[in-house]
Amino acid sequence: MTTTLSSRELNQDLGRAKKAALDGPVVxxxxxxxxxxxxxxxxxxxxxxxxxxxxxxxxxxxxGSTEGIAFDPPGLRLGLRIPDFDD
Structure with a gap:
């Protein structure tokens, strides 16, 4: 959220501007x-x-938290075969 303050408002209430900056930029x-x-x-x-x-x-x-982000990429298939050493 962006807050806009005039220079005069900033000088009169710096605490308000600092508090607003915690929620987003203050113009x-x-x-x-x-x-x-x-x-x-x-x-x-x-x-x-x-x-x-x-x-x-x-x-x-x-x-926010990364816990709520669904990320399930498809499996990677390289086309490799496991050699059969029993023969």
């Missing part, structure tokens, strides 16, 4: 135009850190 406007974005540190790290595996990305805060 700070200057004279009615977007000027800055306040993010939680976790969101900042997600945007700037090194690449992750798909599982790590899904397990990040705000992405």
């Amino acid at each position: 700070i406007t200057d004279r009615g135009r977007p000027a800055h974005v306040l993010l939680s540190y976790a969101d900042y790290q997600r945007l700037t850190d090194k690449p992750r595996t798909l599982l790590q990305a899904l397990d990040m805060p705000g992405m």
Whole structure:
């Protein structure tokens, strides 16, 4: 969820902006135009850190749990045969 605050609102209630940043980015406007974005540190790290595996990305805060994701890939058939050494 994105919250929008004017620069004046930010100066008057920084605590509100910090709390809102835990739920998503806070757009700070200057004279009615977007000027800055306040993010939680976790969101900042997600945007700037090194690449992750798909599982790590899904397990990040705000992405929910990976337990409810159905993933049942088809079996891999290589066409290999087991040799018969009894002959």
